[in-house]
Amino acid sequence: xxxxxxxxxxxxxxxxxxxxxxxxxxxxxxxxxxxxxxxxxxxxxxxxxxxxxxxxxxxxxxxxxxxxxxxxxxxxxxxxxxxxxxxxxxxxxxxxxxxxxxxxxxxxxxxxxxxxxxxxxxxxxxxxxxxxxxxxxxxxxxxxxxxxxxxxxxxxxxxxxxxxxxxxxxxxxxxxxxxxxxxxxxxxxxxxxxxxxxxxxxxxxxxxxxxxxxxxxxxxxxxxxxxxxxxxxxxxxxxxxxxxxxxxxxxxxxxxxxxxxxxxxxxxxxxxxxxxxxxxxxxxxxxxxxxxxxxxxxxxxxxxxxxxxxxxxxxxxxxxxxxxxxxxxxxxxxxxxxxxxxxxxxxxxxxxxxxxxxxxxxxxxxxxxxxxxxxxxxxxxxxxxxxxxxxxxxxxxxxxxxxxxxxxxxxxxxxxxxxxxxxxxxxxxxxxxxxxxxxxxxxxxxxxxxxxxxxxxxxxxxxxxxxxxxxxxxxxxxxxxxxxxxxxxxxxxxxxxxxxxxxxxxxxxxxxxxxxxxxxxxxxxxxxxxxxxxxxxxxxxxxxxxxxxxxxxxxxxxxxxxxxxxxxxxxxxxxxxxxxxxxxxxxxxxxxxxxxxxxxxxxxxxxxxxxxxxxxxxxxxxxxxxxxxxxxxxxxxxxxxxxxxxxxxxxxxxxxxxxxxxxxxxxxxxxxxxxxxxxxxxxxxxxxxxxxxxxxxxxxxxxxxxxxxxxxxxxxxxxxxxxxxxxxxxxxxxxxxxxxxxxxxxxxxxxxxxxxxxxxxxxxxxxxxxxxxxxxxxxxxxxxxxxxxxxxxxxxxxxxxxxxxxxxxxxxxxxxxxxxxxxxxxxxxxxxxxxxxxxxxxxxxxxxxxxxxxxxxxxxxxxxxxxxxxxxxxxxxxx
Numbered sequence: 001x002x003x004x005x006x007x008x009x010x011x012x013x014x015x016x017x018x019x020x021x022x023x024x025x026x027x028x029x030x031x032x033x034x035x036x037x038x039x040x041x042x043x044x045x046x047x048x049x050x051x052x053x054x055x056x057x058x059x060x061x062x063x064x065x066x067x068x069x070x071x072x073x074x075x076x077x078x079x080x081x082x083x084x085x086x087x088x089x090x091x092x093x094x095x096x097x098x099x100x101x102x103x104x105x106x107x108x109x110x111x112x113x114x115x116x117x118x119x120x121x122x123x124x125x126x127x128x129x130x131x132x133x134x135x136x137x138x139x140x141x142x143x144x145x146x147x148x149x150x151x152x153x154x155x156x157x158x159x160x161x162x163x164x165x166x167x168x169x170x171x172x173x174x175x176x177x178x179x180x181x182x183x184x185x186x187x188x189x190x191x192x193x194x195x196x197x198x199x200x201x202x203x204x205x206x207x208x209x210x211x212x213x214x215x216x217x218x219x220x221x222x223x224x225x226x227x228x229x230x231x232x233x234x235x236x237x238x239x240x241x242x243x244x245x246x247x248x249x250x251x252x253x254x255x256x257x258x259x260x261x262x263x264x265x266x267x268x269x270x271x272x273x274x275x276x277x278x279x280x281x282x283x284x285x286x287x288x289x290x291x292x293x294x295x296x297x298x299x300x301x302x303x304x305x306x307x308x309x310x311x312x313x314x315x316x317x318x319x320x321x322x323x324x325x326x327x328x329x330x331x332x333x334x335x336x337x338x339x340x341x342x343x344x345x346x347x348x349x350x351x352x353x354x355x356x357x358x359x360x361x362x363x364x365x366x367x368x369x370x371x372x373x374x375x376x377x378x379x380x381x382x383x384x385x386x387x388x389x390x391x392x393x394x395x396x397x398x399x400x401x402x403x404x405x406x407x408x409x410x411x412x413x414x415x416x417x418x419x420x421x422x423x424x425x426x427x428x429x430x431x432x433x434x435x436x437x438x439x440x441x442x443x444x445x446x447x448x449x450x451x452x453x454x455x456x457x458x459x460x461x462x463x464x465x466x467x468x469x470x471x472x473x474x475x476x477x478x479x480x481x482x483x484x485x486x487x488x489x490x491x492x493x494x495x496x497x498x499x500x501x502x503x504x505x506x507x508x509x510x511x512x513x514x515x516x517x518x519x520x521x522x523x524x525x526x527x528x529x530x531x532x533x534x535x536x537x538x539x540x541x542x543x544x545x546x547x548x549x550x551x552x553x554x555x556x557x558x559x560x561x562x563x564x565x566x567x568x569x570x571x572x573x574x575x576x577x578x579x580x581x582x583x584x585x586x587x588x589x590x591x592x593x594x595x596x597x598x599x600x601x602x603x604x605x606x607x608x609x610x611x612x613x614x615x616x617x618x619x620x621x622x623x624x625x626x627x628x629x630x631x632x633x634x635x636x637x638x639x640x641x642x643x644x645x646x647x648x649x650x651x652x653x654x655x656x657x658x659x660x661x662x663x664x665x666x667x668x669x670x671x672x673x674x675x676x677x678x679x680x681x682x683x684x685x686x687x688x689x690x691x692x693x694x695x696x697x698x699x700x701x702x703x704x705x706x707x708x709x710x711x712x713x714x715x716x717x718x719x720x721x722x723x724x725x726x727x728x729x730x731x732x733x734x735x736x737x738x739x740x741x742x743x744x745x746x747x748x749x750x751x752x753x754x755x756x757x758x759x760x761x762x763x764x765x766x767x768x769x770x771x772x773x774x775x776x777x778x779x780x781x782x783x784x785x786x787x788x789x790x791x792x793x794x795x796x797x798x799x800x801x802x803x804x805x806x807x808x809x810x811x812x813x814x815x816x817x818x819x820x821x822x823x824x825x826x827x828x829x830x831x832x833x834x835x836x837x838x839x840x841x842x843x844x845x846x847x848x849x850x851x852x853x854x855x856x857x858x859x860x861x862x863x864x865x866x867x868x869x870x871x872x873x874x875x876x877x878x879x
Contacts, residue, residue, distance in 0.1 A: 023052070023053070024053075024059060024062055024063075027042070027049060027063065027066060028066060030042050031066055031069075031070050032069075032070075036075050036077070036078065039070070039073060039075065039078045040075075040077060040078055040081050042070070043070065043073075043078050043081035043082040043085065044081050044084075044085065046067060046082065046085045046089060047085055047088045047089055047092060049063060050063055050064075050089060050092060051092070054096060054099070054100075057099065057100070060099075060100060060103070061103075064103055064106075064107040065107070067082070067107060067108075067111075068107050068110075068111065070082060071111045071114070071115075076118075076120035076122060076123055079115065079118065079120070079123045080120075080122050080123050080126045082111070083111070083112070083115055083123065083126040083127050083130050084126055084130070086108055086111070086112060086130045086134070087130050087133040087134060087137070087139075089104075089108065090104050090108060090134055090137075090139045091137065091139065093108075094137075094139055104139070105141065105144055109140065109144050109148055109149075110148065112127055112130055112131055112134070113148050113149055113152050115127035116128065116131070116152055116153075116156070116168075116169070116172070117152065117156065117165065121164075124168060128168065128171075128172050131149070131172065131176075132172075132175060132176075135176060135179040136179065142181060142184070145176075145180065145184060146184055146187070149176075150184065150187060150188065153169050153172065153173050153176075153188070154188070154191055156168075156169035157169045157170060157173065157191055157195060159194075163201060166201065166204060167201065167203045167204060167207070170195055170204050170207045170208065171207050173188060173191075173192070174207055174208070174210070174211030174214065174215075175211075177211065177214045177215055177218055178214050178218070180218070182218055182219065182220070185215065185218045185219055186219060186223070189215065189219055189223060189227060189228075190227075192208065192215055193227055193228065193231055195208050196208045196209075196212075196231040196234065196235060197231065197234065202238075202240050202243065205235065205238060205240070205243050206240070206242055206243050206246060208231075208235070209235045209238070209243045209244075209246035209247050209250070210246040210249070210250070211250075212228070212231075212232060212235065212246075212247065212250050212253075212254060213250035213251075213252075213253025213254050213257075214253070215228065216228055216253060216254050216256075216257035216258075217253055217256065217257055219257075220257065221257055221258060221259060224254070224257040224258060225258055225259065225262055229258070229262070229266070232247065232254060232270075233270060235247050236270055236273065236274060237273070241277075241279035241281060241282055242281075244274060244277060244279065244282045245279070245281050245282045245285045247274065248271075248274045248282060248285035248286040248288075248289050249285050249288075249289060251267075251271060251274070251286075251289045251292075251293050252289055252292035252293050252295070252296060254267070255267050255293055255296040256296050260297070263296060263297065264297075264552075264553060267293075268552075268553040268555070268556055271286065271290075271293055271556070272555055272556075272559070274286040275287065275290070275559050280571070280572065283571075283572050283573075284572055284573045284576075287559075287563060287568070287572055287573060287576055287579060288573070288579045290556070290559060290560050290563070290579075290583070291560065291579070291580070291582070291583020291584070291586055291587050292583060292586065293556070294552055294556055294557075294560060294583075294586070294587050294590055295583070295586035295587065295589070295590050297551060297552045297590050298586075298589055298590035300316045301316060302592070303316075303589055303590075303592055303628075304316055305589055305627065305628060313585075313589075313624045313627055313628075457483065460476060460479055460480065460483070547561065547597075547598050548598070549591055549595040549598050551590060551591050551592065551595060552590060552591070557591075557598060560580070560587060560602075561598075561599075561602050563576050563577060563579065563580035564577055564580060564602055564605045564606060564609075575611075575613070577606060577609050577611065577614045578611065578613050578614050578617055580602070580606060581606045581609075581614050581617040581618050581621075582617050584599065584602075584603065584606070584618070584621070584625070585621045585624045585625050585628065587599065588625055588628050588629070589628050593628060593629045593630055593633060596629055596633055596637070600637055603618070603625075603637075603641070604641070606618055607641045607644065607645075608644075612648070612649050612651055612652055613651075615645065615648060615652045616651050616652045616654075616655050617655075618641075618645075618655075619645045619648070619652045619653070619654075619655025619656045620655035620658065620659070621655075622638060622641070622642055622645070622655070622656060622659070622663060623659040623662035623663040623666070624662075625638060626638050626662075626663055626666045627662075627666060631666060631667065631668060634666055634667065635667065635668070635671055639667070639671065642656060642663060646678060646681065647681075649686065650685050650686045650687065650690060650693060653682070653693075654693060654696065657682060657693070657696050657697060657700060658696055658700075660700045660704065661700050661703035661704050661707070664704060664707055665707055672707060672708075673708070673712070676708065676712055676716040676717075677716075679697075679701070679704075679716065679717070679720060680716075680719075680720060682694075682697045683697070683720065683723065683724075691727070691728075691729040691731065691732050694724060694727060694729075694732045695729075695731055695732045695735055697720075697724070698721070698724050698732065698735040698736045698738075698739050699735055701717055701720065701721065701739055702735075702738065702739050702742050704717075705717065705742060705743065705746055709750075710746050710747055710750040710752045710755065711752075711755075713743055713746055713747075714743075714747065714752070714755050714759070717743060718743055718759065721736060721739045721740050721743055722740070722762070722766060724736035724739065725737060725739075725740060725766075725767075725778060726775070733774075733778065737778055737781055737782050737785065738785065740763065740782055741782060741785045741786055741789060741791055743759065744756060744759055744760070744763075744786060744791050744792060745786075745789060745791035745792070747759060748791060748792045748793070748796075753796070756792060756796075757796075757800060760792075760796075760800045760801055761800070763779065763782060763801075764779070764800075764801070764804045767779035767782065768804040768805075768807070768808065773811070773813040773815065773816050776808055776811055776813070776816045777813075777815055777816045777819050779804065779805070779808065780805060780808055780816060780819035780820045780822075780823050781819055781823070783797075783801055783802075783805045783823055783828075784819070784822065784823035784826070784827045784828075786801070787823070787827045787828050787831060788827050794831055794833035794834070795833070798833070798834070798840075798841055802828070802841065805820065805823065805824075805828075806820075806824075806844065806845075806848050808820045809821075809824075809848050809851060809852055814855075814857040814859065814860060817852065817855060817857065817860045818857070818859050818860050818863055820852070821849070821852040821855075821860050821863040821864035822863040822866075824845060824848060824849055824852070824864075825849055825852075825863060825864055825865075825866060826863075826866065828845065829845055829846075829849065849864055852864035853865050
């Protein structure tokens with residue numbers, strides 16, 4: 001069909017009878033007419049013109065050559081009209097490629113590229129838009145991109161290029177990056193680096209900053225760290241706040257393209273500078289990206305979980321010994337987040353993957369490796385009060401260790417037990433130290449000056465409340481021995497070692513020996529204490545031991561936890577708490593369940609936030625957090641919050657309702673059963689017109705049934721299902737009928753035939769004998785679903801439900817008879833039980849169908865006569 005403009009067919013100028021010219025001659029006449037309007041009409045109708053001449057290759061080539069000449073038209077509106085048609089023409093040529101294989105590349109691509117440098121702004125914008133569409137549709141081949149498009153972009157981004165052209169070319173270059181191959185992007189990389197440092201045009205730097213992550217994700221880790229990282233540092237400190245904000249926005253993508261070492265040592269301090277930026281807008285963007293940046297520290301091979309591009313939380317496929325011990329394995333069908341928790345839906349935005357030339361790869365562990373191949377805990381892990389028993393960093397092969405194994409000291413033999421030696425010393429005299437021993441002890445003990453001893457004492461005081469952790473006990477043991485040795489040394493110097501303190505002298509020797517055996521550990525702990533003293537001298541508060549961990553830089557965690565501070569809402573962003581809640585599952589996954597204590601208080605604070613949007617955000621993701629934490633922590637810390645959400649506003653309740661099955665399946669059976677009594681509360685909503693709430697409930701009940709026994713389903717879910725079947729909204733009734741069918745199927749599948757019979761009788765009483773025709777119609781639909789899904793033995797169906805179904809064939813309402821005819825003809829009579837010649841019900845069924853085939857209603861006759869193998873008509877609108 002040719003395009004119509006103002007009631008006139010655009011290609012009418014091709015019609016014969018106007019003159020003695022051929023169609024090609026008339027095309028030539030109008031394409032180069034002195035009347036601008038005529039030329040615009042030809043440009044606007046080019047697609048139809050090509051269709052007119054597509055049967056003859058010579059004519060088609062003539063038209064394409066005419067188009068090429070038209071592209072030189074001096075009127076910008078003609079050129080713009082022509083360019084707007086290019087994507088449609090390209091699609092037409094693509095579909096007709098066997099006939100015209102090179103027409104697009106030969107005639108149209110040069111026009112698109114040429115218009116990128118057109119002096120008219122409208123034409124340039126139109127060509128840029130057309131180029132993007134062509135790339136998105138895959139209509140430009142790689143060769144044309146590399147030989148025709150990229151060279152023009154490189155020319156337009158030269159330092160000497162016109163400012164307007166350069167800004168536009170940078171924008172189009174950055175938009176093309178995600179659509180180009182890695183090899184092609186590498187051709188543009190050097191120029192991109194130069195543009196990032198354009199000192200004259202801040203617009204160029206801003207475009208580069210906004211698209212920096214895309215370049216990093218395409219070119220990979222090596223190029224990012226060698227060529228792009230220094231440019232990113234410059235952009236993050238740019239004088240223009242908009243550029244720094246753009247860097248904060250793309251920080252996660254950049255981080256995903258770097259190694260764990262660069263991420264920890266370089267990007268983390270850089271991000272902290274954005275968090276404390278003088279511009280509120282930069283700080284706001286940084287806090288919004290903080291959770292996503294933290295998620296890049298996650299190690300899927302250790303956590304055992306990862307977020308897919310669509311927000312689904314899944315287990316990493318591993319051997320049984322590598323699993324985290326989840327009793328319930330998530331499925332993609334039921335583990336969707338409330339949106340992508342950790343970023344946009346792009347492959348390079350997956351928070352737990354690094355983009356490389358070979359595609360996404362699982363991150364290696366962040367723990368440094370010794371020469372013997374064993375992992376060594378970092379200084380960071382030693383300096384904190386929290387134990388280093390991070391299961392996410394423990395190699396799988398070390399899971400079966402000696403009973404003395406301690407995860408904090410998995411890289412060295414267990415600490416020696418000196419209790420027996422202390423007892424023996426009571427009966428022994430003093431021993432003279434050798435010069436070597438004195439010299440060695442002086443190196444260790446002399447480092448414990450009073451200031452350091454005071455700092456270690458403070459650390460010991462903080463650790464006392466965590467002595468139930470064996471790793472903390474190990475740290476306390478070493479630090480206490482060091483302090484004791486220092487105290488005894490000081491006492492010896494004051495009173496003289498030869499005086500009457502033999503036991504103290506021997507104890508000093510033992511402590512010194514103990515410290516010597518653990519010099520490496522002690523030195524690291526002392527360095528950590530010295531670092532803590534420096535931090536204290538800079539007036540920074542040292543976080544309590546309950547907030548310490550060794551997965552991410554502590555400063556990042558502290559900044560994340562500060563997002564619940566009311567002062568941040570005043571000075572940074574009024575919705576900062578919502579951003580904190582939004583990214584919490586990703587942060588929790590990164591830290592691992594062993595570090596949940598770091599987030600517990602923050603989660604509870606968010607769960608009681610006065611803003612319902614914050615609580616709603618948590619409600620939509622609590623099932624994912626439960627999967628991350630495991631059943632024990634879920635029962636202790638999440639269940640109370642989950643119960644609070646159940647009584648919240650509908651806007652919050654819908655979050656837990658939408659993923660009710662996902663949460664309940666992670667609980668133990670005894671805890672799960674408690675919620676049977678609360679399911680009825682979902683029937684009550686703040687607004688009765690909120691029918692989607694009831695629809696969601698029915699949908700979840702279908703899933704939840706597998707979690708409970710048939711007795712529980714019959715006693716608790718049955719009444720809810722029957723109530724929903726009488727809902728005022730047809731969509732709710734439709735899904736509820738399916739719920740009823742599933743309940744009946746569970747009764748018979750579990751062998752509870754008596755309960756199944758009782759339920760069948762209840763369905764007859766409630767629906768088949770319903771005074772409203774909608775209820776009687778529902779009975780016909782339920783019967784058809786029961787037969788199609790084999791919910792019960794057919795002899796039971798024939799005995800208890802079929803007579804009531806047949807009785808509805810005489811119903812006065814045509815819409816009821818329609819569904820009866822459909823159920824009988826398409827489902828019941830197709831079952832072997834009823835088709836067998838000896839079936840006691842065959843004759844009655846055939847008579848009933850024949851009666852329906854003669855019904856006065858056309859639709860009833862249609863469904864009663866319809867071939868069961870034909871595509872079935874959708875009758876949901878009738879219900």
